[in-house]
Amino acid sequence: MVSDTTLEGLALATGPLGENDRLLTLLSQDEGLTRLAVPGARRPRSSLAAAVPLAHLRLQVVGRRGLRRVKQLQVLHNYSALAQRLEPLAAAQGLAELCLRLVPEQAPAPEILADLLLQLGRLEELVRERGERREALAIAVQGSVHLLALGGYALPLQSCCRTGAPLEPPLGDRQWHCSLLPGEGLALGALAGARLVLWSSELALLQRLPRPGLPLRPGGELMGPEPVWLHLLELIEAWSGDHLGRSPRAFRLLRSGSASMPPSSPPLR
Known part of the structure; x- marks a missing residue:
């Protein structure tokens, strides 16, 4: 019998998998990037529908080889x-x-x-x-x-x-x-x-x-005008x-x- 594993991390990306499932890319402390199947997550009333990008999740995962499956999830924080x-x-x-x-x-x-x-x-x-x-x-x-x-x-x-x-x-x-x-x-x-x-x-x-x-002036204001930050982003x-x-x-x-x-x-x- 395959035992369950608990993973905690941030959902970075999701995509369709089959008709109703979702492919989840999770960034976790223990495993780095992990791709998981979330069965039925694309159904509106699914208990796993909260597996969306920028959600901090605790997952119960089953499987050892290949694409593991999410069995249960808990939303720790959603940055929606x-x-x-x-x-x-x-x-x-x-x-x-x-x-x-x-x-x-x-x-x-x-x-x-x-x-x-x-x-x-x-x-x-x-x-x-x-x-x-x-x-x-x-x-x-x-x-x-x-x-x-x-x-x-x-x-x-x-x-x-x-x-x-x-x-x-x-x-x-x-x-x-x-x-x-x-x-x-x-x-x-x-x-x-x-x-x-x-x-x-x-x-x-x-x-x-x-x-x-962040770099702040003595009064607490952010240093640098917007055009400079745009240049640094470039x-x-x-x-x-x-x-x-x-x-x-x-x-x-x-x-x-x-x-x-x-x-x-x-x-x-």
Whole structure:
């Protein structure tokens, strides 16, 4: 007789399976990415219909080989409130997509799950408090910086990828730049062939993001205007596209929802 297993994690994605079943991709602390069959979940009155994306679930799973089946589920938390606003929802979906590319199947991912839940909680609080759109951008960028580092694809923020010289942006110096080079990293100067070029203030802000909290001014206001956060999101998309094969599609929606444009890059030389 096959014994049941208990799994706790966040539903990242779902899809149809057969006529009434659902295929669930779960991010759990113990198993990383796990794909499970949820019998009858597409029936409206099913007790398993709550297996939907961005739901934190505790599952009773049966089976040992092949596609295991969900027998029972308990909803620990549903982040459905994020759907009330486009920006927090797109940020959350983009972070979930990033995890789908970063996390291997059947490999423990405790830190990634914990950080993703932290970012979703911040986005949920943003919806409740009707915070600014740029805060959703900031959470998307900082969450991506954290997840990429935990997944082994950290942005190299401290030294030039070509010379090894330290990247020490002098604040207020409009002549200082660094370039994101495809497949390499950040290099000093505004270089030809760069994916994008950062001003000194943009890199200084980016270098703060591996810390736990968002970068705030002494009065508690978020640092950086919206166009800067849009530019940093573009960098995240470029880096993840180069190293993971594809950037999160939801980030394009997050970016396109703004009337603001990223600041003009300095001329290449």
